[in-house]
Amino acid sequence: MTVYQATASAPVNIACIKYWGKRDTKLILPTNSSLSVTLDQDHLRSTTTSRADPSFEKDRLWLNGEEDEIKEGGRLATCIKEVKSLRRQLEEKDASLPKISGYPVHISSHNNFPTAAGLASSASGFAALVASLAALYQLPTDASRLSLIARQGSGSACRSLFGGFVAWQMGEKADGSDSYAVQVAPREHWPDVHALICVVNDEKKGTSSTSGMQRTVETSALLQHRIAHVVPERMRAISDAIKARDFDAFARITMQDSNQFHAVCLDTDPPIFYMNDVSRAIIALIVEYNRVALANSGKLKAAYTYDAGPNAVIYAPKENIKEIVELIVKYFPQAQAFKDPFALFSGKDVQGKVVDGFNEAVAKPFAVGAVKGLIHTRVGDGPRTLGAEEALLGQDGFPL
Numbered sequence: 001m002t003v004y005q006a007t008a009s010a011p012v013n014i015a016c017i018k019y020w021g022k023r024d025t026k027l028i029l030p031t032n033s034s035l036s037v038t039l040d041q042d043h044l045r046s047t048t049t050s051r052a053d054p055s056f057e058k059d060r061l062w063l064n065g066e067e068d069e070i071k072e073g074g075r076l077a078t079c080i081k082e083v084k085s086l087r088r089q090l091e092e093k094d095a096s097l098p099k100i101s102g103y104p105v106h107i108s109s110h111n112n113f114p115t116a117a118g119l120a121s122s123a124s125g126f127a128a129l130v131a132s133l134a135a136l137y138q139l140p141t142d143a144s145r146l147s148l149i150a151r152q153g154s155g156s157a158c159r160s161l162f163g164g165f166v167a168w169q170m171g172e173k174a175d176g177s178d179s180y181a182v183q184v185a186p187r188e189h190w191p192d193v194h195a196l197i198c199v200v201n202d203e204k205k206g207t208s209s210t211s212g213m214q215r216t217v218e219t220s221a222l223l224q225h226r227i228a229h230v231v232p233e234r235m236r237a238i239s240d241a242i243k244a245r246d247f248d249a250f251a252r253i254t255m256q257d258s259n260q261f262h263a264v265c266l267d268t269d270p271p272i273f274y275m276n277d278v279s280r281a282i283i284a285l286i287v288e289y290n291r292v293a294l295a296n297s298g299k300l301k302a303a304y305t306y307d308a309g310p311n312a313v314i315y316a317p318k319e320n321i322k323e324i325v326e327l328i329v330k331y332f333p334q335a336q337a338f339k340d341p342f343a344l345f346s347g348k349d350v351q352g353k354v355v356d357g358f359n360e361a362v363a364k365p366f367a368v369g370a371v372k373g374l375i376h377t378r379v380g381d382g383p384r385t386l387g388a389e390e391a392l393l394g395q396d397g398f399p400l
């Protein structure tokens with residue numbers, strides 16, 4: 001008997017121009033376009049196996065081994081339904097295709113990074129879900145077409161259908177058919193863009209992106225200014241910076257847009273705070289590091305950006321990452337050794353230090369654990385279809 005099963009992995013993406021606000025909450029249509037860098041799946045990824053089988057009772061999904069309810073009309077159900085309907089269209093056109101679109105599916109998904117790290121897993125998770133179902137159903141892989149479906153799982157997920165530098169075009173149509181992701185440049189165009197994720201300790205559960213952005217849409221006057229007068233020009237300028245591999249311009253726009261995103265959160269009623277003292281101290285360090293760089297070379301050497309939480313993501317050309325790790329470690333001593341995937345420190349322990357001319361008074365050193373981990377990664381590729389040896393479902397069709 002043929003087993004209809006496929007496994008795919010998908011990357012995390014971190015936006016430089018932030019998506020914040022929906023004009024349609026059901027279809028997940030944004031109030032502005034956004035742009036992100038896809039991070040390397042060698043370090044951060046979601047992996048998903050999907051199987052269609054007539055003996056299954058119903059569609060079921062497990063996340064890191066725990067079953068997640070597929071609520072009728074919910075985001076998961078919508079994504080599964082949409083991919084099945086693309087398969088059904090193929091089956092209707094080509095009678096030789098096995099009619100598997102009507103079978104229930106079992107889906108098992110796993111993140112290789114701890115959810116507790118506070119890293120957004122919904123983007124890579126929904127992208128891997130859609131990519132694995134598309135592989136299962138052998139859909140012609142048009143990533144923009146698939147991004148329309150992933151978007152309905154979580155807005156930012158549509159950008160994880162591509163590698164490299166990715167724009168989500170907001171579109172105008174009420175049905176959302178023109179609100180999808182496109183690649184601005186593949187990772188091979190600018191592989192020198194690396195990222196250092198500073199995982200900031202965070203005990204309390206903050207406001208979710210979904211509810212936070214809706215409150216911003218309803219109450220923030222600044223958001224309306226951002227949508228109409230700021231983002232369109234920034235989208236153009238950062239796309240040009242990426243095409244020209246102009247890190248200075250890329251960094252300037254990325255930091256401005258992170259700042260404005262957190263400003264519209266503050267402008268929300270009641271206000272939303274995602275950054276904490278540690279986040280702000282990291283901003284002060286990067287600002288000072290860039291001040292020294294500007295004085296020496298006239299160009300910025302790093303860019304910070306923050307999503308709906310306190311973690312910092314620092315983008316920088318690879319050659320600067322060593323100095324940045326030393327800088328962060330100087331102010332945020334680490335309990336664990338730096339996992340050094342690019343062998344910047346050739347097996348030696350990281351010694352905290354600052355570059356010549358750095359004003360050490362811009363921040364106070366924190367206690368061990370304030371930044372509980374550092375992840376060095378870089379721009380990466382889009383979803384990958386994996387072999388049967390990586391499957392997350394056993395022969396019986398249940399999670400391994």
Ligand code: DP6
Pocket residue numbers: 014015017018019020028034120122153154155156157209210211306307308
């Ligand atoms: C701050 O994509 O998580 O990370 O569409 O409601 O699922 P939903 O929201 P989500 O929002 C991400 C917001 C952000 C900015 C970004 O990734 O562009």
